[in-house]
Amino acid sequence: MRSSKSRSRNNKNRNNxxxxxxxxxxxxxxxxxxxxxxxxxxxxxxxxxQLHRDAQLSGxxxxxxxxxxxxxxxxxxxxxxxxxxxxxxxxxxxxxxxRQAERDRERAEQEELNRQRQSERDRERNERLRAQEDAAxxxxxxxxxxxxxxxxxxxxxxPEAAPEKPKRKPRAPRKPKAKPAExxxxxxxxxxxxxxxx
Numbered sequence: 001m002r003s004s005k006s007r008s009r010n011n012k013n014r015n016n017x018x019x020x021x022x023x024x025x026x027x028x029x030x031x032x033x034x035x036x037x038x039x040x041x042x043x044x045x046x047x048x049x050q051l052h053r054d055a056q057l058s059g060x061x062x063x064x065x066x067x068x069x070x071x072x073x074x075x076x077x078x079x080x081x082x083x084x085x086x087x088x089x090x091x092x093x094x095x096x097x098x099r100q101a102e103r104d105r106e107r108a109e110q111e112e113l114n115r116q117r118q119s120e121r122d123r124e125r126n127e128r129l130r131a132q133e134d135a136a137x138x139x140x141x142x143x144x145x146x147x148x149x150x151x152x153x154x155x156x157x158x159p160e161a162a163p164e165k166p167k168r169k170p171r172a173p174r175k176p177k178a179k180p181a182e183x184x185x186x187x188x189x190x191x192x193x194x195x196x197x198x
Contacts, residue, residue: 023077026040028044041075
């Protein structure tokens with residue numbers, strides 16, 4: 001057995017009166033004086049109008065009036081459904097227009113905000129360029145510039161130079177080797193090792 005809670009939840013989604021969109025295309029079974037007529041409201045209206053004309057031509061005023069009343073009933077039902085569809089369409093179009101206007105307004109606000117941000121960035125960039133030009137032109141007074149001192153901007157003090165040593169005299173050019181005589185060549189060589197040994 002279902003709980004009353006679930007039943008009530010299902011009932012609120014159902015309308016006793018069908019919506020306009022379903023009614024226009026819905027198929028009805030109409031029990032008229034001449035038997036059943038089946039179809040959409042427009043088809044039933046056309047059929048009853050045809051039966052009304054046939055009854056008039058045959059001289060049956062009672063059936064003609066009866067068919068006319070049936071046709072009129074479905075005509076009223078169709079016109080109400082059409083009004084409902086038109087009303088829903090107009091509501092939808094109005095909601096779409098409002099959404100579009102909201103989007104346009106938001107887009108305009110965003111563009112204005114972007115323009116303000118861009119002009120702020122341009123102004124800041126121009127100020128930085130101006131400050132750099134001032135620094136390049138030799139106007140580097142740290143107190144007056146209003147810029148924050150950064151480690152890169154600091155100039156490191158140069159270490160004091162050590163006292164200069166006296167310069168040495170340039171060396172004298174090397175003396176060319178003397179060409180030894182033929183006889184002294186072997187004797188000179190032999191004498192050299194003896195002197196080293198002692």
